[in-house]
Amino acid sequence: QVQLVESGGGLVQAGGSLKLSCAASGRTFSSYVMGWFRQAPGKEREFVAAITTIGGSTNYADSVKGRFTISRDNPKNTVYLQMNSLKPEDTAVYYCAASSRTYFSLNLLEGSNLYDYWGQGTQVTVSS
Numbered sequence: 001q002v003q004l005v006e007s008g009g010g011l012v013q014a015g016g017s018l019k020l021s022c023a024a025s026g027r028t029f030s031s032y033v034m035g036w037f038r039q040a041p042g043k044e045r046e047f048v049a050a051i052t053t054i055g056g057s058t059n060y061a062d063s064v065k066g067r068f069t070i071s072r073d074n075p076k077n078t079v080y081l082q083m084n085s086l087k088p089e090d091t092a093v094y095y096c097a098a099s100s101r102t103y104f105s106l107n108l109l110e111g112s113n114l115y116d117y118w119g120q121g122t123q124v125t126v127s128s
Contacts, residue, residue: 002026002098002117009094009122012086016126020081022096022119030054030074032117033099033109036081038092038124045095047110049081052102059106064090086126093121 008020020036035050049070050059058070069082079096097115104114 002029002032004096004098004117004119006094006096006119006122009124011125011127014086014088014126014128016086017082017084018086018124020083020094020096020122020124022079022081024077024079024098026077029077029098031100031102033102033104033106034070034072034079035097035099035109035115036070036079037095037097037112037115038090039095039121040089040092043092045112047112048094050099050106050109051079052106057106059109061110083124086124088126088128091124091126093123095119095121 003025006022036048037045038048039045051070055072067085072079096119098117099115
């Protein structure tokens with residue numbers, strides 16, 4: 001069982017930056033692939049980024065590639081999402097998630113149904 005708590009969301013102007021954090025409970029954090037998803041009003045939840053168990057590989061949605069960076073600190077049981085050059089279309093509730101499917105290639109772990117545990121989400125609003 002893993003419990004996830006996101007923080008770091010807020011209101012920022014277009015072009016600005018935010019860093020989201022996701023703190024995990026439990027001693028098995030390093031056993032999970034971690035991902036970030038987002039959901040805008042009226043839209044489906046979409047994949048943003050994922051990182052392997054020891055952080056050796058990452059994968060990003062095309063819409064955030066080059067602007068967002070996912071990282072993790074296993075001793076601190078925390079995964080991060082650094083978001084730069086934010087755009088109004090990045091406005092959404094951002095969720096972190098943990099997947100036990102560590103044998104999958106990261107590019108195959110973009111479906112929300114492949115993640116086992118979810119946080120409650122943190123709101124990110126980007127004003128134009």
